[in-house]
Amino acid sequence: MTQIYQTIEQKLRDTYTPQYLHIIDESHLHEGHGGARPEGETHFRVHMVAGLFDAMSRIDRQRHVLDCLADELLGPVHALTLKLQSPKEAEKT
Numbered sequence: 001m002t003q004i005y006q007t008i009e010q011k012l013r014d015t016y017t018p019q020y021l022h023i024i025d026e027s028h029l030h031e032g033h034g035g036a037r038p039e040g041e042t043h044f045r046v047h048m049v050a051g052l053f054d055a056m057s058r059i060d061r062q063r064h065v066l067d068c069l070a071d072e073l074l075g076p077v078h079a080l081t082l083k084l085q086s087p088k089e090a091e092k093t
Contacts, residue, residue, distance in 0.1 A: 004041040004076055008069060012048060015068050019087055020049040026081075042078040049090040058084070 005025055012021055024045040046065070053061050061084040066073065073080065085093075 002041050004072060005044070008044060008046070008072060008077075011068055011072075012046070012065070016048065016050040016052050018048045018050040020047070020090065022047045041076055043081075044077060044079070045081040045083075047083040047085075049085045049087055051087055053084055053086040054088070 002025065005023060009021065009023055012018065012023075025041060026043045026045055027041055048065075056064065062082055065082055065084060066080070069077070069080065
């Protein structure tokens with residue numbers, strides 16, 4: 001795991017105490033595209049299930065996570081794809 005990956009993981013675990021968290025670094029899929037850096041760690045996909053999301057709308061979940069990772073998004077992270085679910089929603093899939 002890389003430094004930015006670890007930072008994202010730690011912030012999400014500390015903030016949301018997720019029941020499930022899966023992070024994928026997809027930077028290699030974007031080599032040569034805008035926002036890509038030679039060292040990578042620019043594009044991430046996150047799937048997270050957390051009880052905190054029970055009372056939040058989909059857009060509020062997205063905003064909350066984007067606020068949590070604001071420093072990374074203002075710096076090295078160019079793109080973040082989010083799938084954020086409550087435990088009840090995750091049971092259905």
